[in-house]
Amino acid sequence: MLEARVSESSTEYRRLHSRSEGFSEALLVDAPVRLLAAHEHVFYEGDAQTHIYRVKSGMMRLYRLLADGRRQVIAFRLPGHLIGLGEHDTQFCSAEALTEVVLQCVPLRIVYRRMQEEPRFGSELVRCLADELAESRNQVAFLNRRSALEKLATFILRFLTWTGEDKELKLELHMGREDIADYLGVTVETVSRSFAKLKAQSVVSLAQTQTIIIHDIGRLIALAAGTDSESR
Amino acid sequence: MLEARVSESSTEYRRLHSRSEGFSEALLVDAPVRLLAAHEHVFYEGDAQTHIYRVKSGMMRLYRLLADGRRQVIAFRLPGHLIGLGEHDTQFCSAEALTEVVLQCVPLRIVYRRMQEEPRFGSELVRCLADELAESRNQVAFLNRRSALEKLATFILRFLTWTGEDKELKLELHMGREDIADYLGVTVETVSRSFAKLKAQSVVSLAQTQTIIIHDIGRLIALAAGTDSESR
DNA sequence: CGGCAAGTTGAGCTTCCTCAAATAGTGTGG
DNA sequence: CCACACTATTTGAGGAAGCTCAACTTGCCG
Numbered sequence: 001m002l003e004a005r006v007s008e009s010s011t012e013y014r015r016l017h018s019r020s021e022g023f024s025e026a027l028l029v030d031a032p033v034r035l036l037a038a039h040e041h042v043f044y045e046g047d048a049q050t051h052i053y054r055v056k057s058g059m060m061r062l063y064r065l066l067a068d069g070r071r072q073v074i075a076f077r078l079p080g081h082l083i084g085l086g087e088h089d090t091q092f093c094s095a096e097a098l099t100e101v102v103l104q105c106v107p108l109r110i111v112y113r114r115m116q117e118e119p120r121f122g123s124e125l126v127r128c129l130a131d132e133l134a135e136s137r138n139q140v141a142f143l144n145r146r147s148a149l150e151k152l153a154t155f156i157l158r159f160l161t162w163t164g165e166d167k168e169l170k171l172e173l174h175m176g177r178e179d180i181a182d183y184l185g186v187t188v189e190t191v192s193r194s195f196a197k198l199k200a201q202s203v204v205s206l207a208q209t210q211t212i213i214i215h216d217i218g219r220l221i222a223l224a225a226g227t228d229s230e231s232r
Numbered sequence: 233m234l235e236a237r238v239s240e241s242s243t244e245y246r247r248l249h250s251r252s253e254g255f256s257e258a259l260l261v262d263a264p265v266r267l268l269a270a271h272e273h274v275f276y277e278g279d280a281q282t283h284i285y286r287v288k289s290g291m292m293r294l295y296r297l298l299a300d301g302r303r304q305v306i307a308f309r310l311p312g313h314l315i316g317l318g319e320h321d322t323q324f325c326s327a328e329a330l331t332e333v334v335l336q337c338v339p340l341r342i343v344y345r346r347m348q349e350e351p352r353f354g355s356e357l358v359r360c361l362a363d364e365l366a367e368s369r370n371q372v373a374f375l376n377r378r379s380a381l382e383k384l385a386t387f388i389l390r391f392l393t394w395t396g397e398d399k400e401l402k403l404e405l406h407m408g409r410e411d412i413a414d415y416l417g418v419t420v421e422t423v424s425r426s427f428a429k430l431k432a433q434s435v436v437s438l439a440q441t442q443t444i445i446i447h448d449i450g451r452l453i454a455l456a457a458g459t460d461s462e463s464r
Numbered sequence: 465c466g467g468c469a470a471g472t473t474g475a476g477c478t479t480c481c482t483c484a485a486a487t488a489g490t491g492t493g494g
Numbered sequence: 495c496c497a498c499a500c501t502a503t504t505t506g507a508g509g510a511a512g513c514t515c516a517a518c519t520t521g522c523c524g
Contacts, residue, residue, distance in 0.1 A: 064369075064373050066373065066377070066458070067457050067458050068458045070377055072372065072373040072376060072377070074369050074372060074373065075369075085358075085362050085365065088359070088362065088363075092366050092369060092370075093369070112355070115351055115354055115355055115358070116351040117351075119347055119348040119349075119351060119354060122347055122351060122354030122355070122357070122358065123344070123347055123354070125354070125358050126317075126347070126354065126357050126358060126361060127320070129358060129361035129362060129365060130317050130320065130361060131320075132365055133317065133361060133364055133365045133368060134324050136365060136368040136369050136372060137296075137306050137307075137324060137325070137368050138324075139372050140304065140306060140368060140371050140372055140375065141296050141298065141304040141306065143372065143375060143376055143417075144304060144375055144417030145298070145302055145304070145417050147479075147480090148479080148480070176502065176503085177502075177503065177504095178502085185375075185376030185377050186480075186481090187480075187481060187482085188502090188503075188504095189480090189481075189482085189503090189504080189505085190479090190480060190481075191503095192503060192504050192505080193480090193504085193505080195503095195504090196504075196505085208489085209488085209489075209502075209503065225299045226298070226299050226300045379511075379512090380511080380512070408470070408471085409470075409471065409472095410470090418512070418513090419512075419513060419514085420470090420471075420472095421471090421472080421473085421512085421513075421514085422511090422512060422513080423471095424471060424472050424473080425472080425473080425512090427471095427472090428472075428473085440521085441470075441471065441520085441521080
């Protein structure tokens with residue numbers, strides 16, 4: 001039964017993964033490229049929207065600063081993902097490189113023009129936006145009403161999905177506890193304690209603080225699904 | 233009576249929010265219409281995606297059932313909003329009418345074709361999806377890390393915005409506590425207690441359980457922003 | 465006027481947050 | 495290559511927000 005779940009999720013994985021791979025591979029192939037150093041910003045919340053970007057390699061993070069000074073990490077973006085489609089005129093959130101990043105940049109003007117000229121371009125854009133929407137709504141559903149442990153389990157699995165390293169069961173996070181905390185909407189302490197629980201149950205272990213080794217993915221999946229009996 | 237109020241407010245809504253304003257007013261004008269009774273479903277989570285819908289009048293709710301039997305209300309949809317753009321093939325969530333609803337229905341096939349033929353249609357779709365994405369991401373940021381009281385205040389204000397009744401300061405919710413709770417990610421008891429706090433501070437009062445009268449909108453805004461000193 | 469569903473209120477408990485301190489990790493200058 | 499400084503992470507103790515369970519009140523409809 002666990003097996004069944006695993007393969008289910010690997011199907012899910014494939015679907016998720018292929019979606020991002022697919023986008024505009026061909027359509028954006030000739031777009032100008034920009035190289036970002038780690039921690040460099042592409043744009044800040046409130047900036048005028050000028051381009052659409054596509055992550056070619058590396059990892060980025062989208063976040064918002066809240067009124068009380070806290071930070072909500074909206075999403076992490078990996079190769080194949082698009083960035084900058086949020087609001088109409090101004091950026092909805094800030095986009096920062098976590099690692100070194102290669103970005104393809106398309107001026108909005110060009111986007112509009114291509115949409116006129118190549119209907120296929122528009123379809124791709126729609127498809128991609130629908131994906132992001134689904135992901136975001138998914139996050140809404142999963143952030144609410146789940147324990148910190150379940151959130152962390154989900155995060156780890158989702159991360160596996162993104163990076164596609166599920167065969168090695170070794171994960172390079174490329175981010176600190178604070179990023180995880182701000183993504184999951186909990187404190188760093190809680191993230192740390194949740195990791196401790198996972199370690200205590202031999203579900204995972206940490207090679208370095210940002211390198212996770214997964215020992216019991218079935219349990220992880222059970223936790224993420226909220227199906228696990230002892231979620232403590 | 234309901235119909236009249238809703239469609240009035242739809243005009244108001246449009247004025248207030250240029251975002252979904254335009255969408256497909258012209259482009260969908262000739263789409264076939266479907267009438268839904270209150271509590272009728274348009275589709276369920278997992279159904280094959282066959283159409284795109286546009287709410288012409290009334291109010292709908294999008295929700296997901298979680299593994300543990302709980303429900304997450306993803307969004308409420310009001311006149312001008314589109315529905316059904318979530319996932320690729322299957323519906324991401326269920327869509328249910330809260331009130332009587334008039335829906336315009338466009339088969340996906342037609343959507344695709346029009347996207348080929350009329351680039352403007354594609355642009356509109358993209359714009360609309362970007363709006364939904366922004367809204368959803370907004371929800372992510374606001375659901376996390378905010379107290380129940382702040383969430384409720386935000387909800388009330390957002391609802392004001394949606395229905396555009398901010399001049400009368402009287403709100404018809406059209407939904408029970410459970411819907412609010414499932415949207416905000418808290419329990420009905422907490423919603424009830426939060427209402428009690430607002431009443432105790434004379435910020436609002438309840439004409440009926442689903443009819444709110446706002447006395448101190450400034451305080452409500454302060455609460456929603458998390459700026460209020462006594463958030464208790 | 466009963467009966468049922470929805471909403472409110474109370475008590476105790478759990479989870480997570482906050483504040484504080486200890487430990488591990490990382491990079492730097494000598 | 496080592497010691498030091500600084501940051502990130504972990505761990506502990508106590509408190510607060512929200513959940514659960516349960517009783518009570520209100521509203522609505524036959």
